Amino acid sequence: MKSRPFSAACLIVLMYGLCAATVAKSADGPAQPETEATAEVNVHPGRQGRAIPQDFLGFSYEAPVLAQDYFDADNEALANLLSNLGTGVLRFGGNSVEFTYWSRNGKISAPKARAILTPQDLDRLFAFSSKTGWRVILGLNLGHYNPQMAADEAAYAVARGGSHLLALEIGNEPDLFMHNGQRPATWGYRDFRREFEAYVQAIRSRSPDAPISGPTACCKAGLEWFPQFLADEGSQLVMANFHNYPMSASRTLSPNSPRYPTIERMLSSELMDGVAKEIRQLADEAHAHHLPLRMAEVNSASSGGKNGVSNVFAAALWGADYAFTLAEQGAAGLNFHGGFWCGGYTPVCISHGTYSAQPLYYGMLLFHAATPGRLVLVRVRSKANVSAYGVLAKDGMLHLALINKDVRQSVRVRISGAGSYSQAHVLRLIAPSLGSQTGITFGGSPVGPTGDWSPTSAEKIERRGRDFLVQLPAASAAVVNFLK
Known part of the structure; x- marks a missing residue:
């Protein structure tokens, strides 16, 4: 039904x-x-x-999923799962966007490619977006520097998506590029700004009204970059965005770390107080430049979440509390990151061909039952x-x-x-x-x-x-x- x-x-x-x-x-x-x-x-x-706007809630996915048929207009189960939450935002990016390429004919030199997207993939996506009313944030590959490829993908998305395209992202978490091998260890904000502006120029030469967001950063360096980036590039943006994971499921993290994921820590007032402080700072800086803030990639613990913490009922309570906290502190929306595997922090998964709402999804369902409004x-x-x-x-x-x-x-x-x-x-x-x-x-x-x-x-x-x-x-x- x-x-x-x-x-x-x-x-x-x-x-x-x-x-x-x-x-x-x-x-x-x-x-x-x-x-x-x-x-x-x-x-x-x-x-x-x-x-709290109608499109506050959202899902975030790794960009290569676009090369598959999940977001097909005939996918009634996924459309129903979205419909339960009203009309939100679908975001496609993640670390793998830096290994996701674009080609009009599917042929391109693509080092370590996770996916090569074609017009057919974006046609499918925007047909699904049109049917469900969920708008799209589309990430572009900055890790493998190619402004012209990004501009061509953006031009197709703008023309095909129209009002269903909410924003474009340029890269994913560039504040970590110097740590993950995407750039030299000496790479910093000035380098990112130069590359970001080259992409904006290439995109706007093809699509003058393309909606661009940024900086799509996540971490300590990103928090330091954020106010300067908005001062430098705010006039180019339709929204400011950032990422947040209050805990980490990294295998190298000590259980004694304040970021080590446990149910007790996830539900603690201390953790949520820390989240509130960071979001308020980001929102205030965005609002000073007359921009909304969207937390475009969030969840309980980075590195996919932790089984027994991120994929149990405690995550539903945390997710509802987290969404309201972000709204209170001035965010215009959030996108819970996940995929379609069963495990970790994903809100929705597929097992043996059947979609399943995971615990976090129920927290989103509760939030939607109380919103939108003031x-x-x-x-x-x-x-x-x-x-x-x-x-x-x-x-x-x-x-x-x-x-x-x-x-x-x-x-x-x-x-x-x-x-x-x-x-x-x-x-x-x-x-x-x-x-x-x-x-x-x-x-x-x-x-x-x-x-x-x-x-x-x-x-x-x-x-x-x-x-x-x-x-x-x-x-x-x-x-x-x-x-x-």
Whole structure:
């Protein structure tokens, strides 16, 4: 069955029992923890902040996947998985973009080629983009320096993609070129800027209005380059972009490192505080140049993620918390990096020809259920590891995302400030345990093998005076929807 984007209208129907829904019982959730904490959540619908755009969510892929037929207009399962999340952004780049070449006839000298893209590949991509409404960020090969090849690929993408092409990227993580053999050890920002400008000149000579983004950097040197790059090249850009991985799955990393991936570290407030600080700095610098910031490649741990951390239910809670954190700090969107293999941090995979929503995807699903709209001020008082984010939709519906990252404590949440709303219902994100890879549901339903999903349970929560009360089991999350 073809799925449709989850909407407020569907929620209203579900709330009044017209979708043959049944209210989830507590036995369907995680096992009852030994202790219970409390949380006071004060929401201020009148104090509105940044807007979360409709295309905030996105996926990021390695560029060579474009030479295969995943993004075919007839791929209903993948189209359904995207549709569940609204209309977002597909980004193609990654380290392998530097080994991805372009040729009109498929013939080109291509050292260490991972893929040679042709017009047929971009035709397929933009047909899929047109069908799904998901726009495209397309990476160009800078590692093997060839401005004319990049300009020809860009010209074809601009002509074929039209409004479905959101941006072009020039290279991937150039701040690491001097470490991965792409350039000499002495290569630095001035060298990158010279090459970037040569590419821009070649692209604009063919396509004057080509949308260009940058610097597509990731790391310590990139953070140092970022403000200077925007000062030098900001007028050439339609958006600033950057990458972020708060942990690393590198095999050489010591377990004692603060970046070593564990569930406890992934869900810690210290990790998310560090993310928030970095994103705020990047967003402020981008906004100073009147540019949106898109975190075009992100995930929990670099080097593909860590099994048992990046591919379990804990990653769903982290992913939702991470997306809201980026939105709060000023990012205009993010793209979770992955592929179609099953394992590591990928949000969606294919096993024996069948698509499967991985745990991280469920975190994206929860985020989408509460957006788009404007963030509103929310204050939380609790000793438990709980996050809360409020979003006011255009239709006046108030959404409150609650994420309990505490492994041992359920939390009894008292919500104040929403007294002008007559009732509230909750959609729960639950799983057997933080380490679960299966058995995950949102709104009482798993994502089906053809990518279909719709909620089947939305329980009405207790109102006491002008406050609302909701129980949040340990290691779970929920979206509370308030209706006038």
